[in-house]
Amino acid sequence: MVENRYALAGRVALVTGGSRSIGRAIAVRLGGAGASVAVNYCRAEGQARSAVEEIEAAGARALAVQADVSDPRAVERMLEQAQAALGPVDILVNNAGVLRRTPFLDIPLEEREWIMHTNLRGYFLVAQAVARRMVAGDIKGCIVNVSSSSARIATPNLAHYAASKGGITMLTRAMAFELARYGIRVNEVNPGLIETDLNRADVQNPDWLAGRLRGIPLGRVGRPEDVAGAVLFLASHDAGLMTGASVAIDGGSTIT
Numbered sequence: 001m002v003e004n005r006y007a008l009a010g011r012v013a014l015v016t017g018g019s020r021s022i023g024r025a026i027a028v029r030l031g032g033a034g035a036s037v038a039v040n041y042c043r044a045e046g047q048a049r050s051a052v053e054e055i056e057a058a059g060a061r062a063l064a065v066q067a068d069v070s071d072p073r074a075v076e077r078m079l080e081q082a083q084a085a086l087g088p089v090d091i092l093v094n095n096a097g098v099l100r101r102t103p104f105l106d107i108p109l110e111e112r113e114w115i116m117h118t119n120l121r122g123y124f125l126v127a128q129a130v131a132r133r134m135v136a137g138d139i140k141g142c143i144v145n146v147s148s149s150s151a152r153i154a155t156p157n158l159a160h161y162a163a164s165k166g167g168i169t170m171l172t173r174a175m176a177f178e179l180a181r182y183g184i185r186v187n188e189v190n191p192g193l194i195e196t197d198l199n200r201a202d203v204q205n206p207d208w209l210a211g212r213l214r215g216i217p218l219g220r221v222g223r224p225e226d227v228a229g230a231v232l233f234l235a236s237h238d239a240g241l242m243t244g245a246s247v248a249i250d251g252g253s254t255i256t
């Protein structure tokens with residue numbers, strides 16, 4: 001009975017940045033629940049194809065779709081391809097994001113623009129294009145934005161990244177407010193430290209890791225699967241009354 005509430009058979013999900021790390025874990029988890037999954041990638045075509053194979057091996061349909069999420073024409077192309085192959089998207093997971101650690105005083109404008117373009121403009125473009133299709137097709141779908149604990153607390157050398165993630169929190173709430181009348185739910189997850197390609201070098205540095213672990217009450221680094229479970233819940237019937245919510249997945253690091 002419990003599994004049935006999380007069954008996504010007949011649903012079509014698009015996961016941006018689904019080729020690797022957190023996005024891949026989300027794509028595989030949604031596929032494992034029976035959704036057809038469009039796995040977006042920017043450069044990692046081979047990894048996107050291997051995610052597709054993993055989803056297909058579990059019995060669901062999947063497709064790898066290339067697009068730079070900050071490019072509006074590429075986003076439209078991606079949605080056309082996904083819809084033609086799998087049907088209209090009714091679950092969007094905005095996950096594709098980038099990070100670089102630089103002291104605020106040294107951040108070059110180009111680096112700030114790159115982070116804002118991918119993390120904020122990208123989330124906006126994909127969500128708007130998907131939501132327009134949902135409204136036109138009377139699809140009561142859901143959108144989950146992968147934000148960050150950086151939307152809640154400041155940590156060193158991430159001013160541009162934190163600003164982009166704080167922007168995602170208000171984008172989530174504003175979209176939730178405006179799209180509720182169409183039956184579309186919009187929520188976000190706020191992961192803390194999750195070991196991925198994005199931060200593996202830092203996590204493998206014992207001094208850096210010890211400093212970070214001191215701020216995590218549960219005392220461990222997260223895994224991509226920790227995020228995937230929360231996204232599956234937000235996409236499920238059990239989250240039917242949730243919209244505009246921010247769900248922390250951070251071992252308690254933003255409690256205080």
Ligand SMILES: NC(=O)c1ccc[n+]([C@@H]2O[C@H](COP(=O)([O-])OP(=O)(O)OC[C@H]3O[C@@H](n4cnc5c(N)ncnc54)[C@H](OP(=O)(O)O)[C@@H]3O)[C@@H](O)[C@H]2O)c1
Nearest residue numbers: 017021022041042043044068069096097148194196197198
């Ligand atoms: N790891 C953490 O500790 C952590 C914590 C909080 C929040 N997050 C958030 O979680 C999300 C995923 O992070 P991650 O750690 O899994 O990162 P990651 O390992 O670096 O993977 C990033 C993913 O985003 C894709 N991507 C990057 N730029 C893109 C673009 N312009 N267009 C389309 N796809 C693009 C990459 O695709 P290609 O490889 O195909 O280029 C890749 O699939 C990000 O939004 C990040 O901010 C991560």
